[in-house]
Amino acid sequence: MNSRKRFIERRDFLKLGATGVFSLAIASSDLLWQVESTQAAELPSITQSLTPDAALQKLMEGNQRFVNHKPQYPDQSAARLQEVAQAQHPFVTILSCADSRVPAEIIFDQGIGDIFDVRIAGNIATPEALGSIEYAVALLGTPLLMVLGHERCGAVTAAVKNEALLGDIGTFVKAIKPVVKRAKLLSGDAVENAVVANVQYQIERLKRSRLLTEKLQSGKLKIVGGRYDLDTGSVTIIT
Structure with a gap:
């Protein structure tokens, strides 16, 4: 009887221990996130001393x-890692x-560690994309934000042509459609006009963010648009 009682007590103790370990793991995970966030926001960095224009x-x-085919491949060494x-x-x-090119x-x-890629x-500035950008700007302190479109973008082309698409592919096309009418009012190629108009539109949406607006007003952030030329590799700044 005593042996059985000791067995039950031991079993209950192990259950309690397992529950405690699980709770501790959750608490540790929360603490780790808080520590990582603090480190990201507070650790000094040479790059954070860059002004938006210098960046x-x-x-x-x-x-x-x-x-010019003269890359330096910076910050790719074992030391940088x-x-x-x-x-x-x-x-x-x-x-x-997301285009592979x-x-x-x-x-x-x-x-x-040089570029925070979204x-x-x-x-397009979806809520998830915006959250990632706000994290980079508010916690990591990036002084520059670029919205980069590119020549012959498939998503923009689909929006201009108003094509029926399978699955969830149409979700990002829907997000671009507001710029199509604006682009068609301009002379020239409708798709290329829409590529530029889409960059400008996404920047307008980003500027609705309170976190980004505060950084802009303080002079700690610059937001620019860019257009990448698939044929030459050149990026042109869009104002």
Whole structure:
């Protein structure tokens, strides 16, 4: 009888221990997120000392190296990997299309930890994309935000042609349609006009964010648009 009682007590203790460990794991996870957020916001960084204009200059100089086939492949060493292993301080956030021909680190000749990439078809500012951008700007302190469209974008083309699409593909087309009427009023190619108009429209949507607006007003953030030329590799700034 005593042996059975000890067995039951031991079993209950193990259950309690397992529950405690599970609760501790949840609490530790929450604490880890808080610590990581604090580190991201507070750790000093050379890139965070860049002004928005200096960050844009650094980005565009990298694109010129790419266009001229003289890449430097910066920040891609083993030392850089260790340097950013515990905290990240990208100098630019880029909302770009998911198109395989527009990899930001390559076309701007940058490396690990330099660019906070948010990639989605049509470079649209969905709530999820906006949340990612706000994280980069508010917590990581990126001084520059670029919305990057590109030549012959498939998502923009589908929106202009108003094509019926399968599955959830039409969701990002729907997000681009508001710019189609605006683009068709202009002379020239409707798709190319829409590519530029879409970049401008997504920037307008981003500027509705309170977090981004505060950074803009304080002078700590610059938002620009860009158009990537698939044929030349050149990025043109859209005002």
